[in-house]
Amino acid sequence: MSDAGLLQNHEQTAAALPGAGADWLDGLRHSGAKRFAGLGLPNRRIEDWKYTDLRTLAAEDFQTPGAAGDTAIGDLGLETAGRRAVFVNGAFDAGLSDLSGLPDGVQLVPLAQAMAQSSQMLQDYLGRVASLQRKHFVALNTAWLTDGMVLFVADGVTVEQPIEIVFAGNPGDSRAAWHPRNLIVLNPGASTTLVERHIGSGTYLANSVSEIVLAAGAHLRHYKIQDEAADAFHIATTEIRASANAAYENFCLMAGSATARNQIAIELQAEGATCKLNGAYLGRSNQQLDTTTLIDHAAPDCTSTEIYKGVLDDRSKGVFQGRVVVRKDAQRTNGHQNNRTLLLSDRAEIDTKPELEIYADDVQCGHGATAGELDDNALFYLRARGIPLEEARGLLIDAFVDGAIDEITDEAVRDVFRAHASACRKGEAA
Secondary structure, X not given: OOOHHHHOOHHHHHOOOOOXXXXXXXXXXXXXHHHHHHHOOOOOOOHHHOOOOOHHHHHOOOEOOOOOOOOOOOOOOOOOOOOEEEEEOOEEOOOOOEOOXXXXXXXXXXXXXXXXXXXXXXXXXXXXXXXOOOOHHHHHHHHOOOOOEEEEEOOOOXXXXXXXXXXXXXXXXXXXXXXXXXXXXXXXXXXXXXXXXXXXXXXXXXXXXXXXXXOOOOEEEEXXXXXXXXXXXXXXXEEEEEXXXXXXXXXXXXXXXXXXXXXXXXXXXXOOOEEEEEEEEEEOOOOEEEEEEEEEEOOOOOEEEEXXXXXXXXXXXXXXXXXXXXXXXXXXXXXXXXXXXXXXXXXXXXXXXXXXXXXXXXXXXXXXXXXXXXXXXXXXXXXXXXXXXXXXXXXXXXXXXXXXXXXXXXXXXXXXXXXXXXXXXHOOOO
């Protein structure tokens, strides 16, 4: 599909999108369309995209999604009754959602509803965190602003149980694209856990953008399972601004789609802000699974850690690009980054590029990357105790991945992700 094709009929269609007619929103969509028309789809001549090939995506002819048929979303195993929002083909599905259990001080509404009401909070925040500059898929998402999630947590409110957001793809026999946009705002001292799940069937492009604003002392635990359809394309951009003593924790388990890119950028804006970016990617067949992160230490006394582990089989390809920037005034920064990958096939490939840019002199920073095969001695040890070969391999793989999953601080979520990762390895995940 040509770049112009992804904007096909945009001018006419935009007039019917939620909130059309509001000058600020029309202007935002127009800016996104104009920027994408100038940028087009990224290619491998662009440094940030040199390892991920989008030619297969570019060859598809994606249309606006029609009405979805019956969609099964399954159960992840978390207790989220009354705190689940479901989006099918990018649009909120009230029949599959249940938001009756949200506590006082928490608002979760579909973006389409908030745009139709021209919410003041949207005007204050939407498009302010995720920049259009050199960001191809953010520009495309902004051009088609249609639906997604708006989550607001008031001052000092703590949500004890996880909130679950499900994005399901079900375009039937057509090839469709949708562009969910999420806005998450936690006021001072607020705290919550968000579990995001991406599933589906068919051939489609899911291009999501999440903008997250954490006020002073806010704490967001943000966990994601990407288990899209085998023929799907998943592009996700998450951008975060963290104020003084705010804490952001992210874990992404990537196992689905033909091509997936999970890109996260966080700015630690004030003293005491912390972030943990962790994840695991499980590739097989001809999958491309790309993790690209940026941690910007813009203030003193901030801390960041990254641990990403991957298991690649068959002809699958993994990409890890992790960039940590420590600005001149960001003294007493503590930042550590690690990427480790297991290659189960001599045809599997990992491109890893951890980067540190340090402009301050009082820092503790380090990074590392390794790639290798299963430990023959450990395998022999298990075999010698009567464990069959495939079971022994599975135990070692699960133990390797668990080293990343152990970074999840929410115990219930950690157990669910551990079980799901093992099921994905066995080909048993829904």
